[in-house]
Amino acid sequence: MPALTRLADALLDRAVVPGYSKLGPALRRRWWPADPVRGSMRGRRVLVTGATSGIGTAIAEELLTLGATVHVLGRDRTRTDDLVARLTRERPGAQLHAEVCDVGDLDAVRAWAADFTSRVADLHGLVHNAGALPAQRSETAQGHELTLAVHVLGPHLMTALLADTLAADAAVVWMSSGGMYGAGLRDDDLEFTDGEYSGVRAYARTKRMQVVLAAEWARRLRGRHVYSTHPGWVATDGVTTSIPAFGKLMAPLLRTPADGADTTVWLVATRPPSRPPHFWHDRAQRPSTLGWERGQDPGTVRRFLTAVDDLAGVSGS
Numbered sequence: 606m607p608a609l610t611r612l613a614d615a616l617l618d619r620a621v622v623p624g625y626s627k628l629g630p631a632l633r634r635r636w637w638p639a640d641p642v643r644g645s646m647r648g649r650r651v652l653v654t655g656a657t658s659g660i661g662t663a664i665a666e667e668l669l670t671l672g673a674t675v676h677v678l679g680r681d682r683t684r685t686d687d688l689v690a691r692l693t694r695e696r697p698g699a700q701l702h703a704e705v706c707d708v709g710d711l712d713a714v715r716a717w718a719a720d721f722t723s724r725v726a727d728l729h730g731l732v733h734n735a736g737a738l739p740a741q742r743s744e745t746a747q748g749h750e751l752t753l754a755v756h757v758l759g760p761h762l763m764t765a766l767l768a769d770t771l772a773a774d775a776a777v778v779w780m781s782s783g784g785m786y787g788a789g790l791r792d793d794d795l796e797f798t799d800g801e802y803s804g805v806r807a808y809a810r811t812k813r814m815q816v817v818l819a820a821e822w823a824r825r826l827r828g829r830h831v832y833s834t835h836p837g838w839v840a841t842d843g844v845t846t847s848i849p850a851f852g853k854l855m856a857p858l859l860r861t862p863a864d865g866a867d868t869t870v871w872l873v874a875t876r877p878p879s880r881p882p883h884f885w886h887d888r889a890q891r892p893s894t895l896g897w898e899r900g901q902d903p904g905t906v907r908r909f910l911t912a913v914d915d916l917a918g919v920s921g922s
């Protein structure tokens with residue numbers, strides 16, 4: 606990429622509003638790397654969580670277009686079966702499977718993974734896309750705060766349980782959020798019990814945790830391609846329901862779900878080389894902290910990883 610284009614791209618990113626809105630991909634499309642080749646995912650199998658809505662549905666649709674076999678995971682049997690029925694109707698011959706699991710329920714993740722690995726021998730892509738921004742604090746069946754469970758503990762456990770099923774060149778993508786720039790990593794109060802609960806703060810902090818976990822899984826799954834990404838600001842039911850004022854104000858500038866899905870699909874299909882901290886947006890690696898912040902304290906990262914391993918029942922290595 607020529608130096609001037611690289612500068613324009615970086616300025617878009619740091620200026621946030623133009624970069625994260627639909628203007629980002631509209632401009633970057635002129636210089637970003639080539640699209641994945643149609644059919645390039647034939648014979649490759651990808652699991653997408655949070656596939657029943659918004660960005661997750663768009664990821665599943667685009668992967669099918671590229672020829673992949675797609676396992677769409679939802680927590681509600683009817684919604685998941687309805688999605689499979691619609692996509693099969695629209696794309697005769699599509700290789701689609703419905704998976705039902707609440708990723709925030711660690712017992713459900715264990716039971717589902719045992720069943721999945723008994724059916725599937727090799728997985729070429731794992732997309733941790735399920736997400737939630739709750740108004741109030743709530744706890745899962747195991748007593749974990751919801752965003753910690755859905756964004757962090759469930760996907761962490763799922764990755765560990767599927768590790769042996771991941772093909773040698775598999776891609777794992779964690780769908781984080783630009784909101785994580787406003788939250789540093791902490792190794793205390795992971796369950797958000799101190800002080801007044803804020804769903805926005807819990808969301809941002811757990812999205813930061815996802816970026817740190819992706820970098821850790823890149824180390825643990827040596828050889829596989831592990832990334833975190835953020836989709837920009839995307840018009841989805843999640844935005845309309847969880848942050849309606851933002852959704853209304855930004856409506857003319859929000860990306861389509863397909864634009865929000867773009868980088869994830871591109872990462873899974875092309876598996877570009879990546880360096881720590883493995884954070885991507887609009888088909889380019891981006892810094893995971895703001896320029897004036899210090900790097901992450903290694904001690905905090907170590908204590909955070911130990912805590913997450915313990916809470917999810919994963920043996921770290």
Ligand SMILES: NC(=O)c1ccc[n+]([C@@H]2O[C@H](COP(=O)([O-])OP(=O)(O)OC[C@H]3O[C@@H](n4cnc5c(N)ncnc54)[C@H](OP(=O)(O)O)[C@@H]3O)[C@@H](O)[C@H]2O)c1
Nearest residue numbers: 655657658659660680707708709735736782838839841843
């Ligand atoms: N939209 C944006 O602007 C934006 C920006 C930054 C990051 N993101 C991230 O992108 C991802 C997708 O967001 P979206 O905007 O497409 O949201 P969405 O429309 O609300 O979709 C979220 C998906 O996650 C699923 N989900 C939630 N909790 C789950 C659980 N416990 N187990 C299994 N599935 C669960 C939902 O399933 P149900 O259908 O059953 O509810 C739904 O399919 C999220 O991780 C979000 O944080 C979005």
